Amino acid sequence: MKETEKLLEIRHLHKDYGEGTILEDVSLDIHKGEVVVLIGPSGCGKSTFLRCINGLEPIQSGEIFLDGENIIANKTKWSEVRQKIGMVFQSYDLFPHMTVLDNILLGPTKVQRRDKKEATAEAEKLLERVGLLDRKDAYPRQLSGGQKQRVAIVRALIMKPEIMLFDEVTAALDPEMVREVLDVMLELAKSGSTMMIVTHEMQFARAVADKIVFLDGGEIVETGAPEDFFNSPKTERASRFLHTFTFDQVK
Amino acid sequence: MQDLGIRVLFMGNNFMRLLGGLWVTIQLSLISILLSVIFGILLGIVMTLKNPVTKCITRIYLEFIRIMPQLVLLFLVYFGATKAFGINLSGETSAVIVFTLWGTAEMGDLVRGALISIPKHQYESGAALGMENAQIYRYIIIPQTLRRLIPLSINLATRMIKTTSLIVMIGVVEVLKVGQQIIEANRYTVPDSALWIYVTIFFLYFLVCWPFSVLAGKLEKKWKN
Numbered sequence: 001m002k003e004t005e006k007l008l009e010i011r012h013l014h015k016d017y018g019e020g021t022i023l024e025d026v027s028l029d030i031h032k033g034e035v036v037v038l039i040g041p042s043g044c045g046k047s048t049f050l051r052c053i054n055g056l057e058p059i060q061s062g063e064i065f066l067d068g069e070n071i072i073a074n075k076t077k078w079s080e081v082r083q084k085i086g087m088v089f090q091s092y093d094l095f096p097h098m099t100v101l102d103n104i105l106l107g108p109t110k111v112q113r114r115d116k117k118e119a120t121a122e123a124e125k126l127l128e129r130v131g132l133l134d135r136k137d138a139y140p141r142q143l144s145g146g147q148k149q150r151v152a153i154v155r156a157l158i159m160k161p162e163i164m165l166f167d168e169v170t171a172a173l174d175p176e177m178v179r180e181v182l183d184v185m186l187e188l189a190k191s192g193s194t195m196m197i198v199t200h201e202m203q204f205a206r207a208v209a210d211k212i213v214f215l216d217g218g219e220i221v222e223t224g225a226p227e228d229f230f231n232s233p234k235t236e237r238a239s240r241f242l243h244t245f246t247f248d249q250v251k
Numbered sequence: 252m253q254d255l256g257i258r259v260l261f262m263g264n265n266f267m268r269l270l271g272g273l274w275v276t277i278q279l280s281l282i283s284i285l286l287s288v289i290f291g292i293l294l295g296i297v298m299t300l301k302n303p304v305t306k307c308i309t310r311i312y313l314e315f316i317r318i319m320p321q322l323v324l325l326f327l328v329y330f331g332a333t334k335a336f337g338i339n340l341s342g343e344t345s346a347v348i349v350f351t352l353w354g355t356a357e358m359g360d361l362v363r364g365a366l367i368s369i370p371k372h373q374y375e376s377g378a379a380l381g382m383e384n385a386q387i388y389r390y391i392i393i394p395q396t397l398r399r400l401i402p403l404s405i406n407l408a409t410r411m412i413k414t415t416s417l418i419v420m421i422g423v424v425e426v427l428k429v430g431q432q433i434i435e436a437n438r439y440t441v442p443d444s445a446l447w448i449y450v451t452i453f454f455l456y457f458l459v460c461w462p463f464s465v466l467a468g469k470l471e472k473k474w475k476n
């Protein structure tokens with residue numbers, strides 16, 4: 001990875017939910033234009049990690065710097081920080097009472113107070129890019145899961161975030177719809193977006209990532225370039241985890 | 252003979268008197284409904300709080316109102332208030348008090364149901380877009396809550412209108428009472444006036460409640476998602 005400026009710096013993040021510790025001393029840098037893929041067994045804290053970054057979960061200690069500014073401070077205006085951090089969740093969570101276009105326009109017009117005409121033009125351009133321009137007046141209930149997720153991505157993108165967080169956005173989709181969503185993310189990666197992706201799709205992780213981060217038991221166990229990580233993981237835990245995705249020949 | 256019975260409606264100002272009675276019914280219903288909506292929204296919001304004390308109190312209130320037949324509540328307020336506190340409540344005031352108590356409980360439960368039916372993800376998606384709490388409520392939560400709530404509260408309103416017929420028992424001269432008076436007065440001249448009067452009252456109630464039902468059904472269908 002070439003030396004570009006750090007966009008996100010996470011230092012010694014510690015998170016617990018009262019009883020057990022969920023994330024322990026997690027530190028991670030994300031540079032501008034970098035695609036980091038976070039993998040790890042179920043329940044290891046991947047979603048929690050993403051949610052801490054945009055303040056949906058409070059943390060117990062540690063620091064998070066966005067553009068060099070510590071966002072874990074009392075005076076943090078989360079509504080401003082979150083405009084710079086786009087997030088797409090696993091469950092398709094479009095607003096059911098609004099059309100596709102209105103879903104997308106809510107952020108730019110109400111939060112950023114942008115001109116509605118300009119925002120609409122951009123929304124249409126983005127919809128076109130994900131192949132859904134003809135569905136702009138549809139309601140979420142009229143869309144397939146894959147279509148909803150693509151709209152959710154557009155809804156986050158139109159805010160022009162500096163980094164996008166994706167939390168298993170294909171995990172709830174039927175297999176035949178996974179591809180269309182992953183393709184959108186691949187295209188974003190190619191066009192230079194900074195992204196942090198949680199996924200169980202190992203082929204995709206390998207293709208899209210600049211850096212793989214393996215999380216287990218609430219701590220970062222291994223970090224590496226995708227080729228190195230998938231071909232020759234350095235830690236026993238990582239290789240055991242990767243092994244769960246392959247099958248031994250029966251005959 | 253039955254075709255003679257209908258005469259009673261057109262004798263004197265009988266029909267106008269019935270309409271006058273209906274107007275009393277409508278007025279008392281509307282006041283109670285309006286108060287119930289206001290207090291019910293507040294109650295519903297309080298019911299969603301995680302505070303065990305408010306939870307317990309609102310629960311008891313709701314159960315109490317639901318278990319009690321409305322007629323018992325009416326007697327309790329109308330006669331009980333006089334006995335216990337020496338206050339002389341008119342039938343109309345007692346009616347408004349009881350129907351507001353009842354409507355508030357039912358409305359509160361509807362509001363609570365509508366509020367908790369909005370998934371947590373809706374709040375979080377709004378927050379993730381950088382919306383402030385007030386904006387999340389204004390653009391995301393309240394519109395969805397209303398869509399669920401309005402058809403249900405219209406149905407509640409029609410139930411309340413129908414149930415006001417009970418206040419005849421505490422001497423309020425509403426449509427049913429007027430009907431009974433007309434029947435009484437014509438007992439000898441028009442012996443089968445009862446049927447006609449009650450059929451007329453039936454249609455009057457129907458005319459008042461039916462449009463609400465249709466509207467509720469339409470909205471429900473339109474907003475289903």
Ligand SMILES: Nc1ncnc2c1ncn2[C@@H]1O[C@H](COP(=O)(O)OP(=O)(O)OP(=O)(O)O)[C@@H](O)[C@H]1O
Binds near residue numbers: 042044045047049168
């Ligand atoms: N609100 C909460 N309260 C208490 N514990 C929670 C809460 N949310 C998550 N947890 C716990 O935190 C741990 C990490 O959860 P998290 O959802 O971050 O895992 P994950 O890595 O995203 O898993 P998955 O791959 O299944 O999505 C789990 O053990 C979970 O039970």
Ligand SMILES: [Mg+2]
Binds near residue numbers: 046047048167168
């Ligand atoms: Mg998760």
